[in-house]
Amino acid sequence: KKSSLSEVKVAVIGAPGVGKTALSVRFLTRRYIGEYDHQSETRYKHEVLIDSEPILFEVLDTCPKNEDDLPSSEVLNWADGLLLVYSVIDRQTFAYVKKAGLILANCDIPVYLLANKCDMVHLRQVSYDEGSILARNFEWGFSEVAAAEQVAPVAAAFHDLCKAVLLSRRK
Numbered sequence: 001k002k003s004s005l006s007e008v009k010v011a012v013i014g015a016p017g018v019g020k021t022a023l024s025v026r027f028l029t030r031r032y033i034g035e036y037d038h039q040s041e042t043r044y045k046h047e048v049l050i051d052s053e054p055i056l057f058e059v060l061d062t063c064p065k066n067e068d069d070l071p072s073s074e075v076l077n078w079a080d081g082l083l084l085v086y087s088v089i090d091r092q093t094f095a096y097v098k099k100a101g102l103i104l105a106n107c108d109i110p111v112y113l114l115a116n117k118c119d120m121v122h123l124r125q126v127s128y129d130e131g132s133i134l135a136r137n138f139e140w141g142f143s144e145v146a147a148a149e150q151v152a153p154v155a156a157a158f159h160d161l162c163k164a165v166l167l168s169r170r171k
């Protein structure tokens, strides 16, 4: 297919409750609502300019049933890039991204690790360095954000991932 508009498919992955929907909605609408529907997987389309190039984002907000429900091969085959999310106030969700990392090590797909809820300073269970070291080991992008309070840093994570996808296509 030939088109001037690049399409980038991003799957948002992480344990239940880490803020996948909050982050997706922040990126797509700049808004934060606070409570989100958890019934099903949702797919959004959204056009943005990245380095003055128009990109059509498809964002798949996945919906794992529990802490053991790792991303399916269907999702991994569909996605051009993965946004892997954990919550800094829940160590179990960090274990989830570590487990996901092991299955992703075999796929050649750009990944960005995003630590969410860093506004909850007094409840922090996972340090910045732990996230940063995990990301470095797998050569993933990494940052800490708070979907509840930030717009630009959340968008920056999606943009970085998108750039990594475009770069991997040019190779």
Ligand code: GDP
Pocket: 014, 015, 016, 017, 018, 019, 020, 021, 022, 023, 033, 034, 035, 036, 038, 116, 117, 118, 119, 120, 145, 146, 147, 148, 149
């Ligand atoms: P999902 O299951 O991963 O899609 O998680 P949700 O997006 O539904 O978020 C789960 C809960 O965490 C909701 O009550 C959100 O309001 C809350 N939440 C999401 N992001 C943040 C954040 O950055 N800070 C705080 N304090 N709460 C957040």
